[in-house]
Amino acid sequence: MGTLIAYSSRYGTSEKVASLLAERLSGDVHVQNIVEEPNVMWETVDHVIVGSSIRMGTIQDEMKEWLTLHEAHLLEHPLALYLCAGTPTESERIRELEEAYRESLREHAYFVEVVGSGYDFERMGFLDKAIVRMMAKQKESSLQLDDAKLNQLVEAAHTSERTRSENP
Template sequence: MKTLILFASKYGAAEKCANLLSEKLNGDVNIINLKENKNINLSDYDKVIVGCSIYVGNVQAEIKNFCDTNSVSLMAKPFGLFISCMTDKKDEINSYTEKSFSNELINHATIIDSLGAVFNFKKMNFFERQIVKMILNSKNKTDELNIKVDGKTNISTISDEKILKFASVMND
């Protein structure tokens, strides 16, 4: 079996998830950053996993456009979708995917989940750091998260457990 993990990432979270996931999948696994390589032949693969980060409530345009353009090919094989975001709530995950992907592709997916997030403050500008700090502090107040945020120390909420579950489903 040959599996493709296709991803796009703003700050590296989806890339980190793709790399960790690749280590848990059976068979040959290729990882392709869609921002660096747009020339992909899906017929070379038995399974496809698409990963993207959520930035300002949206997935990267490259991912959305690729999935729209290649939906027929994606629907012809086992397909998984992961997002990198700061929620585990199914309704929020569904909201992100429903506004970015076709219902047909969502219904075809073997698994859809959030694998966690990474906040690399060194890669963010001042405005982005402030917004992330405000959102995380707000989530801390509602007990949704319990993460100390200083705007300087990088944060990772990537879940090894979710990566193992995702790989297990895709390996079946």
Template sequence: MKTLIVYGTRYGATEKAAHMLAGRIHGEIRQINLAKGSAPSPADYDLVLVGGSVYAGSIQKEVVQFCTANRHLLLRKPLGLFVCCGEEHKAREYLQNALGADLVARALALGSFGYEFDYSKMNILFRLIVRVISKTGKSEFNLREEAIRDFAAQLPKS
């Protein structure tokens, strides 16, 4: 089975999550950071997994563009959607707002994989914002391995 994993990330949490997810899937896997590489057509894959992270309520525009450009194919493909975000219970809402309710309804698996706040990577503005959001003032590394495992378990194996 051929699987395509495409994702958007700003500071690497979603990339880490995508790699962890790839480790739980069998067969041939291609991973694409949409900000760095142009994505192949989903038509060439048996399973497509699309992820991004949330900033001020929005998922990366390259993720939205990928889904818009491939909308008709994705509506017919085995599909999984995931996000990394601080407000983990809002994952479905974020995905629906960004990608459309029809795509979300069509997905075999929806994942909320946790989040990271890495102060060493953020600019000063983002540090200030996160200090308000998180209240701890410290970097936090909270990717949820069990959420990634549960997501992978809902995907077709062959």
């Protein structure tokens, strides 16, 4: 298979990032929503990128379970971790990354970053819309991705693939 991009997304931002990464990466890339398709054929995976969204300060329960279940496999492969979070400060972003991904995964990964945020009001329920309006001061859908960080992830992934193939 090559590269597995495994993601969970409540309102589509992490899904959008996964799709953008798949377009930018070379080789065989498989994008997988772990909520809909939690199983992985690890024997076909060479490289893994994991992405999730933050809702109410945490990643989805399904992603937490998936990471725990597959941690040993993740630690055997080149790994990148990204989050989509609407936190405004660097300290909050670091805290969310630390709470989302275990230390063992963060230390193993060659990329660990918040790559942007987004709010899709069309996919939100009434309560979530009210919370976003109050907490994030957003009144309409928005998508704010950090293209520089996405490019950094793609370049790091390509370097990781070259390094792996040159030094098996």
